[in-house]
Amino acid sequence: MAIIERPAPTASILLRAPVTPSQSMGIVRRPVTSTGWKSWVFTVDHKKIGIMYGVFAMFFFIVGGVEALLIRLQLATPDGKILSADLYNQMFTMHATTMIFLFAMPMAAAFANYFLPLQLGARDVAFPRLNALGLWLLVSGGLILNASWFLGGAADGGWFMYSPNSGPVFSPSNGVDFWTLGVQIAGFGSLIGSINLIVTILNMRAPGMTLMKMPVFCWMILVVQFLLVFSLPVITVALVLLTFQRSFGATFFDVAQGADPLLWQHLFWIFGHPEVYVLILPAFGIISEVLPTFSRKPLFGYPFVVFSGASIGLVGFGVWSHHMFATGLGPISVAAFSIATMAIAIPTGVKIFNWTLTMWGGKIWYSTAMKFAIGLIVLFTIGGLSGVTHAVAPSDTQQTDTYYIVAHFHYVLFGGMVFGLFSGFYYWWPKVFGKMLNEKLGGWNFWLMVIGMNMTFGPMHILGLQGQPRRMYVWTEARAGEGLFNFGFWNRVSSLGSLILAIGVLLFLINVVHTTRKGKPAPLDPWDARTLEWITTSPPKEHNFDRIPVVHHLDDFFHRKYQEDATTGAMVQIATGEQLVRDEEANADAHIHLPSPSYWPIAIAIGVGTLGMGVVYGVPIMIVGVLIILGSSFGFVLEPSVADDIDYDPPMSGGQETKELAPLG
Amino acid sequence: MTHRCPVAKKRKSWRPLDDVAVLANHDTGHDTGHGHSTSTGLSNNKMAMWLFLGSECLLFGGLISTYMLYRGRITQGPRPSQIFDIPFTSVSSFVLLMSSLTMVLAVTSAQRKDNERTKLWLTITALLGATFVGGQVYEFTAFYNEGLGFTTNLFSSSFYTLTGFHGVHVTVGVIMLLSLRGIISANKDTGDRAEVVELIGLYWHFVDIVWIIIFTLVYLIPA
Amino acid sequence: MNATATDTHEQHDSHAPGLSDATAIKIALILAAMTALEVSTYYVDFGAFFMPVLMVLMVVKFFTVVSYFMHLKFEHQMFKLLFYTGLGLALFVYFVALATFKFFS
Incomplete structure (x- = not known):
């Protein structure tokens, strides 16, 4: 992930402050540089x-x-x-x-x-x-x-x-x-x-x-x-x-x-099950942006997608014991958790339905981002279906701690989450770095990952149903079984698949390097996108927006570009993304407030790390850690969120780069 | 300075979330001295504090549940009924409860911009909190001397972990109260002073309500 | 929409007046009395009422402090939502977990 910064357009109204360090707590000079490693390590941007x-x-x-x-x-x-x-x-x-x-x-x-x-x-x-x-x-x-x-x-x-x-x-x-x-x-x-x-x-x-x-x-x-x-x-x-x-x-x-060692299992899974949705929901969010953009249609049933996401989250807190069906919870607990778990399939199904209907009748642009999004829908559905088989407690008792479980969660996590994140990489790369990832390499990247992922994790269903336990460190030829269900054959297929998968990921990294070196500058609105992040330059300026947008619609950026034709009812383009961005630059705000960098976040984190090491290596190190935390917390609290004028050299006249923020922020 | 107009006070019903709208211009409001306005009109800091306290409910809930599960599992060492000193703990509970009152008085003083009173009540609150922590240290020492170590049995491990976590929270609170008092004296604070006092007050009261539960479940109900 | 928005804005931009000191002291006295009643269960045998009395007092004290000292009763719905979601989830998950250990039977 190379970091490329395109020079900001000269039209920018922001003059960078003259930067030299300053004081905070009267002891340490405050970091105010905007270039070099310090601008990253102490940044609050x-x-x-x-x-x-x-x-x-x-x-x-x-x-x-x-x-x-x-x-x-x-x-x-x-x-x-x-x-x-x-x-x-x-x-x-x-x-x-x-x-x-x-x-x-x-x-x-x-x-x-x-x-x-x-x-x-x-x-x-x-x-x-x-x-x-x-x-x-x-x-x-x-x-x-x-x-x-x-x-x-x-x-x-x-x-x-x-x-x-x-x-x-x-x-x-x-x-x-x-x-x-x-x-x-x-x-x-x-x-x-x-x-x-x-x-x-x-x-x-x-x-x-x-x-x-x-x-x-x-x-x-x-x-x-x-x-x-x-x-x-x-x-x-x-x-x-x-x-x-x-x-x-x-x-x-x-x-x-x-x-009762089961106490650990309860505490772990009360966290662990919501955690599963913590992993998948961001991917759902990403493809809910990608699918409408590349289908040239608004998201089908926006409120349903929103509320099904929220209900997945809420119900997600009531299903943790389905990870513990094999521990002897008793029939009532098992039945209750089994039903609650199956219930989660409903909002998830609603989402899949809405994504599919978003594409239905759309003018689909099969960009790499879109391919990954469609990949997510298909692969996550497979993983979701095998998940429903775990919700059925008697079936789960057979599958617990076998490779079938491994197959299931890799379909939802790799096929779901990772594909969603890759969709996001391709969709937002031009926004973040100002260059387009290569679409041709992207296509190879996608197909190798699809093939590799199905070859790696697909056979694990068979291995698991045949009884191969997860976490088994060797298998032997003598006990591998025969014919179609031979352990050895499917294990080899799976290992071969993992190599293909690795090549797919490697292609992404090559794509990144290639783009960084030779990529073309991205247009301001390469995908004809719908949301507000595209109404500024790519990469965005430090202050994000030249003026704060006033929102009138869902997908406001789209509605600024297109208006409904009164007679035909069709959406007609009235402006391009470039025009809108230039328009914003021309009407920029006069005073923009941004927070100043700070030493204290990283200092506190170092203190916490030291405290942690002290738990293993002894009380003296713990004390050092606590002292660092305490000292840097005082620095944190006493520091105004914006650098004082005196912190600049020569001192600023004020008003140029000031901002006010929450005292504890 | 009024918080809610009387009309709004009557409106108890849940307002739909999407009606909690939005007007703030984040960038031109640098003159009000109140920080900038937010989409909901609510303070960022207070919202963060309430979220944190909601999160803390699950932290202490877990520790209390662990204690409840293990309270009767005593394979060796003294039983709680033999070592608990209810009159002593009642007094320290009372001290902590009263520190909530003095904290409220600190908050109201800060809202009246009465710095002297604010500092006074903050100091008294901190002293009451320190008294509570001192009592806990004394109590732990006494229990230890009577044979109840941290590792003695399940009851002792979960008891010391629960009350110890609470004690650490009180100690952090005392440090924050004293620091705040010093910062106000030195006039070094960077935000809205009354709000900072209120935020630390919220934390302090939360620590108090956790003790209300611990006092009943751990001390008053015999294991 | 604009009117509502402005309204919301004005309500919350400034600080709550807080409890009057006199009310706060009254509430503290009530809390103290409830604590005294709680402690009395140690000296007086309440029989079958022992547990219910302690539980009710604990809950009443808890919500009194939250509602008045922490001022949540007079705060915006959003704050109630944030805090009570945490409290409600804690009660739900831990009651269920303890129930699976047959804690209540």
Whole structure:
């Protein structure tokens, strides 16, 4: 993910402030540079933070992908020798943890951070410094998680880390400690980010943009952030209990003392099931933008898509025990959770229906973004159907802990979430970087990923129904079975598929490099898009909009370009995107307020990371961490969100780049 | 400075969300001294604080549930009925409850822009909070000396975790109260002072309502 | 629409007047009395009423502080929605989880 910045058009009204450091708390000089690495590390600009989320997530997508390839290589042959049993356990644990906490959630956060303010018609998020804090806490958590590889081995209990297997007796290395602390800190960052984004969506909309005129992407992000706000504290409790057990000798999951290890499973899945929707709903939001744009039609049944998304979120809090059907919950619990789980298929079906009817009768433009969106509809439906078979408890009891489960969640997560995110890459790349990704390479990228993904995960249905347990580190020829259902054959197909999938992803990276070097500058409105992020330059200026748009319609940008012809009823173009952008530039606001950069978010995150390491390496390090947190919190609170005039050299005359923001922001 | 006009006060019914509209021009409102207006007309900070407290409900809910599940599982060590000192804990509960009152008085003083009173009530609230924390430290020490360590049994682990988490919340609150008092004295605050006092007040009251639950479920109902 | 919007805006841009100090003190006295009643269950045998009395007092105290001291009763619906969603979800998931442990039977 190279970072390209096109020079801002000279028509910009914003003169950059003369930049030299200044003072904050009277001790440290405040960062005010707008170029170089400091402008990234101390930034509070939601667009830069979004790009950093994206770079971070893409890096860990590759890390998690390599881990997945090692797993598939190990299973490609009987009696695989690539990984030891222990290393295999670490590999699948870290593959899942990395993909979920360090790729999927951060990538969704990247899109949310970058595009929410743009789609809402705002100049930044509600709490820009908290936004930066969320990012750096995530980085801190990600580093701690992966530091375990070099400090005695990674966690090996599977991503749901069931107790008592995760206790000190069965997992003696520090891997699980790093895992709990890393997830805890990343989760803390996520919680801060979600509060920030909810307030942003509710409070920072452009004039006239009622909630029901808001793009579906914003709606889905809103639902996701609510899920995070109310589910992350639950995993926090679970992780605290586990940390206290492992580091301080508490007895929470000690069966000898009469503990109920199922407590962990409940706490984990009360978080874990809403988390599943946290992963998929941003992708749903993205394709709800892509499908109408490339079908040249408004989204079919906008309110239904919105409310089905919200009801998926709400019902998602009442189904967690379907992950625990095999634990002996008793018939009443199983029946209740089974029915609730099946109920979720209804709003999901509504969405699939609406997307399909959005395309129906449209003039479809098969761009790469559109291909990925259609891919999502098809592949997610397959994964959704196998999901319904898990909702049926007797059937689930057969499938629990087999490869059938692995097949299911890779169809919904890879076929659903990842395809949605890739659709977003192709759709929004010109907006973020000002250059078009190559469509021809994009086509190869798409088809290799479709073929690779179906070859990798399709056979897992058969393997699972034949009884291959998930997390089995070797299979043997003698027990592989015969004929069509031979383990060996389908495992080889799956491993071959994973290579094709990897080549597909590699093509995307090549496309990025190619585009960065040789890509053509993107037109201002390459897709004839519908929403407000396209009413500014690409990449957007630091202040996003030259004047804050006033919204009259859902898809306001589209309605500024097209008007209904009174006689024929057809939509007739009255302006181009370029004209609209030039028009905005000509009528720019005189005073624009932007928050100033700050040292404190990253300083607090360093303190939290130090505190986390202290849990493993001793109280003195913890104390250092607490002191850093305390000191930088004071810096954070005492710092005005805008740099004082005196912070500039020569001092500014005032009014040029001032802004006012929330004191705790 | 009026919060709601009388007409609005009568309107109790739920207003549809999409009617909570929008007019703010984010960029020209730099003169009001009240921060800029938002789409809903509600303060960003207060909205964030209420969301955070909603989230905290699930945090303490989880800790309380863990305690409730494990409260009777005592394989070794003293039973709670043997070591709990109800009169002592009742007094410290009362102290925390009264600190909520003094916090309200701090908030109303801040809204009247009465800095001296605000500082006074903040200090008293912090002292009451510190008294509570001191009582908890004393109580923990006493329990420990009577043989109830953190690792003794399921009851002790979940008891210390729950009340300890609450104690940390109170301690953070005390630090915030004292810092705020100092910041007001030094006139170094960067936002709307009355709102900052109110926000910390919300946090403080939340810590109090958590203790209302803990006091009943942990201390008054025998395990 | 515009009228409503302006109306909403004016309502909330400024600060709530808050409780009067006298009301706050009265409420605190009521809370203190309820606490005294709670503590009295330790000394006096309430028999079958023991649990119901404690539970009712706990809930009443909780909502008194939330509604008056935290001022939520007089706040915008949005704040109530945010806080009570969290509270409601917490009650729901933890009651169900404890029920599956046969905690209530």
